[in-house]
Amino acid sequence: MGKPPSLSGQPVGLEREQVPLNNGGKAKKPLSFYMTFLALNICVLLVSLDATALSVAVPVITHALNGTTLEAFWASLCFLLAVVAVMPIITSLSDVLGRKIPLYASFIIFITGSIVFAVANSMGILILGRVLQGLGGGGLDVLGEIILADITSLKERPLYLGLFSIPMAGGAICGPIVGAALAENASWRWIGWINLPLGVTGLLLFFFFLRLKPIEATLASKIACLDWTGMVLFLIGSTLFSLPLSWAGALYPWASYKTLVPFILGFLVLISLSFYEARPVKPLFPYRIFKSRTATFTLIGSFMHGAVLNGGLLYLLLSFQATFRDTPFRSAIEVLPICVFIVVFSIVGAVSVEVLRKYKLLTIAAWPCLAVGVGLFALWKPGVSDGIKYGPQVLAGVGLGVLFTICTFPMNASQQVDDAGIAIGIMVSFRMFGSTTGLAIGSTVFHSVFEQRIAKLGQLPGELAILHDVREAVGFIPFLREIDHSLPAYNAVIESYTVSFMAVFLALAGMGAVGFIFSFFIKELSLENDEIGRQGFEGN
Template identity: 45%
Template sequence: MAEGKGQSGDGLPSQMIADSPPQPQKPFSFYVSVFGLALVSLITSWDATSLAIALPVIAEQLHGTTLESFWASISFILGVALTQPIYVSLSDVLGRKPPLYSSAVLFAIGAIVFALANDMPALIAGRLIQGLGGGGLYVLQDIILADITSLKERPLYLGLISLAMAMGTILGPIIGAVFSSFNWRWIGWINLPIIGLGLLTFVFFLHLRAISQPLAARLRRLDLAGMALFGLGATATALPISWAGALYSWSSWRTIVPLTIGLVVLVLFGVFERRVPAEPILPFRVLSNITASTSLITGFMHGSILYTALLYIPLYFQAILLETPLEAAKSTLPICCLTVAFSFIAPVIIELTRRYRVLLWVGWVIMTLFLGLWCLVGPSTPRVEVYVFQAFLGVGLGTVFTGSQVPMQASVSHVDDTGLAVGTLIVVRLFGALIGLSISSTIFSSVFSKSIAALGRLPEPVKKLEDSTEAINFIPLLRLVDIPDKSSIIEAYRQPFQAIWIMMTCFSGVGLMACLFIREHTLEKEEVGRQGFAREPSQGGTIIQRSLQA
């Protein structure tokens, strides 16, 4: 049942329809700011997906192992997941713009380190630095959008930002494929002009209301202990999951000890956040209802599915269907295009119907069903089926991607908590991505090791695959080798991919069950937060100084 009384037939409260005053026209700087947020959304999403399809080529050139290849992707997500709650807390206490500027600079530095890397450790370091900046860009674009728009008008702008994000998701594999064919380093260089333009947009056009409290008082409110506990716990949990079954066995003390420490620290973090800090980085007050709690569960599951699919589906086309990186990018267009389309269509539907619950149910059902069907895909599967399954999977992913943000925001009781609610959801989604990628890395390495060992002695052209750490960087060579029983090698690759698809299907089933408990809240709220858009910049000082103050 919808919460909110006296609603008209189209879902709007009748009293609000009669009494709502006309909204003032938004200034030009508002629209330029939204454009800047869309730029940030575009660049962070394509950066998260462009590396996947180029990884085999990069690993081959830099002599990287399978574990290093996975960490080239995981390190970015790790940096994002570790810093997002910190950026949320900093922006709520210090204001949005200083952490926004810092994250943009870190992202640019990481892109430069990545582009100049001459070995895999340096490349991983560059990706980690990009992730440390990307964490702020990811979360602050949605928090700022929540600040400068009311819940009533937000679905439309959410759709526009999500369209940019989904376009980046499409462009990422294409950019990765194109640049990997002549110089993969441009995957890093291309970021610099875009992030520079976005930063200039924020400096000169994003005018946010300043927080009136003195800086010293705001600094005392920072939850530094909570930040440290979360960073330690998340890192200690993710690292052993990523190397279990590959670098060390699950029974090794090198896996068990850090994993146990990480889980214990995360539990302590939860207890600490509940009881001690005045401004916790995990704001339990926005989690006090069933809609918020279940939205976080679905966000975690969706993040683990989305980012795992974006990494492994392009690799699947290269390893199993023996496609070049560019051909693999083209083959993933169905899932990318439909994810883009429904990332925009979902908020438009919510804007028109003023409802989100049934839409989320449909999205999760489609996602779960077609992930299950994707588990059946193999080398002999007709291409029509491959593309249809991908397309419907994209429908589910795109619908849930943007649709899941609305109930989280609608469930808060105070408008100033909207940014915290959005930030918490994005933190949990990216933490889900980190855990999903880490588990997938373990599954791929352990299953491939068993499947390739079952073949016995390998012929000389593929003998290096007896070392399972060579699996990823051998993928570009797989279509070129000429051996009598090549299909058995392809089958050895197919098994770990299928195990990952099964894991993703199970995660989607959990997300489907959780979303059934989400309740329908009214969307007819017209307030904006205390750091909302200021129609004119503050008086006094230079533009840059005024921006920093805001």
């Protein structure tokens, strides 16, 4: 016999259970909660490591597999594109079907992709592995934050989010170092193999300890509620929109039909999706999430943060390799200041909210640190002092770190408790879409400025002549250390790289300034809410 409905309209089985209180008046957490939290940390560490480890190893892998510049481009890009495409879909699936099915599927796809990557004997197979890793990794990344929102109340979340940010940001630090070390001293294939023990451990922990309240409905009714049309429209629209953003200026000019046609089509499909989303029972992007002014401007801020974070870190590594002729491994060491401060201040941001119970002033203060710090990267040139090299990294790391965790609080505070998971999923999707845009803006600015600078140098001698094809500029960076430094145009070429990176950093700093302006429109909302959503942890 079914359970009778409660006064709230929810089945009795979905209401929060009474749990014992400790002496401090707080509900005790069961062991299964802490083991689940450990699994969440493993989950985000895994994705964070994998997303950044390949960035410095692509030239080595391309050379080992006799790949082309175009294949190297896709090897770097396909992971991020897959992540962007899958995140909102996984968020919607988990909101309708429950978290476990999408979670386990994401693990299996990610582990399969890691094996395909590790055994690849051609660039085509390697790219397939990266696509699978992106599809699985995107699911793991977004579900990690969604499940954290499920199993904690808004009131207690700052503490757990501070702890959660350690592996999240720590993986971003270790990724380039691990990738460079394996590619230069062992085998690049270990970038794939190291995912297996972590992945299997996380999967087993979730299987035995993740105890979320079930959604009381038949599988058939759940599937009928899914926004299938919205998923298809988003998949098509985001792919068509993101691809030309990624190759504009690098593979094809902005004015080329190969860039403009898919870009315009993708934009139109996404616009049509925004109108269509008023119709489904369980839309991919529910209108109610965007009704709050605070939520809207938080999403814009997350977009800008993702753009500066991912675009900045990539071009930071490339800048050290080109301007200072560092090896990939050395460049990964050189960016440790910004990475360390991102980790430290992502924790500081969350702990500050835990203590102050406020987030608006912290948000407003973080953006100038980000914008000024990234803008000061433009001062880099051969021979600069260590203070100019590392000081701006510290400042940018403070801003990036605080914003890494703090955007979660206004996003959740502006929503109903049952929408916490889907709201966070949408916010993470916006951050990743911002990452794609930031990389696209960086690529466009870099290649445009570099092409102009190289054209002014006239005919380049010997090995430098390849740079007349601007598409070879990034791929040629590792060879700058090896060619004859006494070539007549060598220093002028290095200056061309330096000025091009300067333009990229100024463009990203401008995006940080936009984020700063929009942060004033966020409201200070209460965080004093002890409720757990409908898919909360059993026992809370």
